[in-house]
Amino acid sequence: MEREIEVKLLDIDINDFEEKLKEIGAQFIKEEDQINITINSTAHKIYKKKGYLRIRIAKSGDEVKKYFTFKENISDIKVRDNIEHTTEISDEKELIKILELLDYDKFDKGYKNRKKYTYKNLIIDIDTWDEHTYPNPYVEVEGPSIEEIYDFVDELKINRDNISTMSIQELKKSFKK
Template sequence: MGKELEVKVLNLDLKEMEEKIKKAGGTLISEELQVNTLIDSKEKYIENNLNSYLRIRETKNKTTDEVKVTLTLKKNMDREGIRENIETDTDISNKEAMLEVLKALGYEIVQKGFKERTSYKLENIRFDLDKWDEKTYPYPYMEIEVEKEEDLEKAIKLLNIPRENISTKSIVELRNELNLLF
């Protein structure tokens, strides 16, 4: 179980931001293709009662072709200015079997999305450059994940990020704003 502090940076050019990160000394840590399968009950128990979401993420490393499948419960902790989540995750070896177990418990696939992610590390700051398929979310964005809030301020200044482009919204909230229904 881990705590993460993150924000999304909207309205940006991914290539331009990637160049800024490299120029500042960022190190490429991964290039991935992801399939994110969101799971909940028909009543949206996980979303509405736990302020969380449950997903199965299949990650394919574009360099090594290694595939990893992880089940994650991501719980949002309400905070001002930064999104704090508590993540509980476990690797799974058989996605279809896990989906069958969840189905037997009353959970179903709510949405499946495909994402390309390029990640960089600069000191204790992680930058994820994300581009979803058009149906999931049509606009690219960057996530900044930090261990301490001071590092977020450092990243904002270092990359000259306009504050109005910073969002603490989840992908579900961003989709809802665009009326992209599951």
């Protein structure tokens, strides 16, 4: 179980942002390609106020890690505040079969490239999804407090109008409108 306090930075120049990260001394951690599968059920729907289920397959170099997560939503006021209940899995296909037997029938698959940096107490992810999932790259900034996240946003002179607390599912819905 891990607490996650984060915001997304939307509609910013990703290349310019990455250069700013390097200028301030942010440390590059890794780049990975991910498959993210969000899971739900028409029989017993998981509502966004409660959270969501996800399978993530992350590949970095020769390393592949697979995770099953329930993201429990605590708040989305000023930041997304979640508790992630995660376990590593070995066979995502068998897990999907189990979930189908339990009447989970909605599996929404998306592909993402993620570049991960750290700076001070923050984790900064530059996310680029496939066109079908979400066509615009964005940045996630995760930290131990609202204050540290917003101080970072101010330090990089990012307009606060570019801050979002929407989940990827909410971003997808808002983009289709």
